[in-house]
Amino acid sequence: MADALCIQRVMVAELDVVVGPHVGWKVGLTSETVQERFGADAPVAGALLAGMIWPSELPVARDFGARPMVEADLAVRVADPAIMQASDHAEVLAAIDWVLPFIELVDLMVADPATLDAWSITAINVGARGGVLGEPVPVTQEMGETLAAMTVVIESEGGEVLGEYPGSAILGHPLDAVLWLVDELAARGETLDAGELLSLGSFGPLFAVDEHDAFRVRYEGLVPDQVPEVEVRFE
Template sequence: MRRLATVCGALLTAQLIIAQPFVADRAMAACVQDAAIDAFVGDFHSRTPTQALGVDASPADARCVQDALVGELTETLGPVIGYKAGLTSAGAQQHFGVDEPVMGTLLEKMMLDDGATVPAAFGARPLFEADLLLVVGDAGINDATTPEEVLAHISAVHPFIELPDLMLAEGQPMTGATITAMNVGARMGVVGEAIPADPSLIEALQAMTVRVTAADGEVLAEAPGASVLGNPLNSALWLMEKGVTFEPGQVISVGSIGPLLPPAKAKGMATVTYQGLPGDPAVTVHFEQ
């Protein structure tokens, strides 16, 4: 049964979100045992390093495990509001031994407002990264085949600091299958103010310089928009190639624009600035010890 949800905080522009169906009865999910999902969910909520799910799983089975996990997490984190692409850079794919990105699922209560304060130890293995959110304007996006066509069906773009959690205990395998199975580390993200989408953004999204700075102004990372599959809009095309059908109002996390960083590097606050987008917007997160 599909459920409706409204996007909270800075995503009020997204209107109504139609959640995708997940496995209602975990007995039907032959790809994973109930006990493994229960243990992972318990460790997720207690922020405890845990055992890998989906070890040696095929891509289809790893996605099946993710669906079972997300089905459990919706009980506390709310309904599905969109999807994320991970490992979108060549360097990240090489590091984890994969030849394409991985796909995760975003839930309503994962989204925090710009300037939010979170514990520095917000997860079992917490990290942060520069990212970007696209808001789906209408279902015509599902027929898009080019970045220009994707942009024509996007209503807004939001600066976004993703706060992923790699979760796995020391020595556990970190592969494309296990990353997919654990929902690509999705835990939280901080959402900046909406930038209305218009055709002029097509080049700006590719050419922008995305800069991450610490509380004292130190530049921690810097990368062009083109580092995400050539253009961040290509993340939407990749997700659709993998079977995602978008609904109006859903959000798309395009993937890391630069490296994953530990919260300690931020010295209490991280700011991501998008030089080249209208107004050079920024988004900030505070890390509390």
């Protein structure tokens, strides 16, 4: 893993020149099933850069990566660097100000993704290539419950439901991905600053970009009287 993190740092430094500066982090391998598949016993983390974050109103090139994939994700925005001392969900909620619908655009990069493991996934910056953000949802204390209890629905361009997943699909609770990341970054000697985006992981399997012209993700039960959503369209 030390070698993998070294490779990641070198690659991100090279990407910084053409993609833009650091704006946050992504967490990957956030379910036991996926961890078992890749021989991992914990999640992994990679960097997000400014040019990786795209608005939902703009179409995305279908060939954005070597092996482009789509996943139903969720992001939060850091409001207070004190998040680095967070030890429970309430303290995380107190240190973030937005929950953001997020479709991550992942690039598995290698010729045979079946050969990937936790170390090689870390080395390729956890496949971070881009992502589409929806409208931010202000944080409430009720999200301590609703984030885990919500249903995340991913649909095709015609409204066909491709999958429905509980919020608890990410480590039992999406905020647990934040707590894991805080510990991981502390071990790396890194910190979080106000304004950073944190991509918390996939609620379900990855979908190949060539299967559909668009994907929509909805977050049912996250907040009362509203269903936050985000869509990505390909060209």
